[in-house]
Amino acid sequence: MRKLFVAGNWKMNLNYIEAVTLADDLKEQLASSDDLAKVDVAICPPFVYLAQLGQVIKGSGIGLGAQDVYFEKNGAFTGEISVAMLKDVGCSYVIIGHSERRHVIGETDELIHQKLLAVLGGGLKVIFCIGELLEERESNLTEEVLERQIRSGLAGVTAEQMSRVTVAYEPVWAIGTGKTATGDQAQEAHKFSRSIIADMFGVELAQQVRIQYGGSVKPDNAAELMARPDVDGALVGGASLKLEAFLGIVEAGASLG
Ligand code: PGA
Numbered sequence: 001m002r003k004l005f006v007a008g009n010w011k012m013n014l015n016y017i018e019a020v021t022l023a024d025d026l027k028e029q030l031a032s033s034d035d036l037a038k039v040d041v042a043i044c045p046p047f048v049y050l051a052q053l054g055q056v057i058k059g060s061g062i063g064l065g066a067q068d069v070y071f072e073k074n075g076a077f078t079g080e081i082s083v084a085m086l087k088d089v090g091c092s093y094v095i096i097g098h099s100e101r102r103h104v105i106g107e108t109d110e111l112i113h114q115k116l117l118a119v120l121g122g123g124l125k126v127i128f129c130i131g132e133l134l135e136e137r138e139s140n141l142t143e144e145v146l147e148r149q150i151r152s153g154l155a156g157v158t159a160e161q162m163s164r165v166t167v168a169y170e171p172v173w174a175i176g177t178g179k180t181a182t183g184d185q186a187q188e189a190h191k192f193s194r195s196i197i198a199d200m201f202g203v204e205l206a207q208q209v210r211i212q213y214g215g216s217v218k219p220d221n222a223a224e225l226m227a228r229p230d231v232d233g234a235l236v237g238g239a240s241l242k243l244e245a246f247l248g249i250v251e252a253g254a255s256l257g
Helices: 016-031 047-056 083-088 099-105 109-121 134-138 142-153 183-201 203-208 219-226 243-256
Strands: 004-009 039-044 063-066 093-096 125-130 165-169 210-214 233-236
Touching: 004 093, 004 165, 004 210, 004 243, 016 039, 016 047, 016 243, 039 093, 039 243, 047 063, 083 109, 093 109, 109 125, 109 142, 125 142, 134 142, 142 183, 165 183, 183 203, 183 210, 183 219, 219 233, 219 243, 233 243
Parallel strands: 004 039, 004 233, 039 063, 063 093, 093 125, 125 165, 165 210, 210 233
Antiparallel strands: none
């Protein structure tokens, strides 16, 4: 059985004190529960807080993730951060292909693919985001978009590397909007995504890949989503910024785990 995985994507939020306080409180709360035995938990703060928060959560069992990375090893790439730098500060995960990077910053499938290969090549784990826009869903293009994103993003990945990939299905129309996909909509997209992974890597490997759902996940809808057979956790934006809400989602997972 796949262990559920709940990750908090803090995006460009919180100041230094707030970030340290939230990580510290989370560490304390999770230490006094057995949730981590049932659910993997990670936080993905802004780059500038990673080193400090790596120290704060050290030994807690909470994973540390970055929200992005550049694919080159080093050199004249002003403003960019390498995989080795993320490893240096204690990251084990990197989010790749988040919809805000695809649609606000303008990252292409090709750039996302290069980043994904760089992360896996560097030995870290990937949270690989896919998801359709509202107009794509309304034009019945959801499956076409998901298949394109999966095939281009995961091309050339080895079976060993796939064990370090979590896919996050995040319908763009549900991110930060308060609109959540229904359990049925999520299950349908997750099942379809797993079938494409099975086509690329075989059924056995596809059964081991975790597929998180993301898009307005809250404590009151988390259990309904994560109870679906192909929904293996959540990538949480807004609700990951509030201790109680994020813990509520982790607990919803633990109650199913
Ligand atoms: P949200 O963001 O939970 O605020 O909708 C999810 C995400 O973008 O990962």
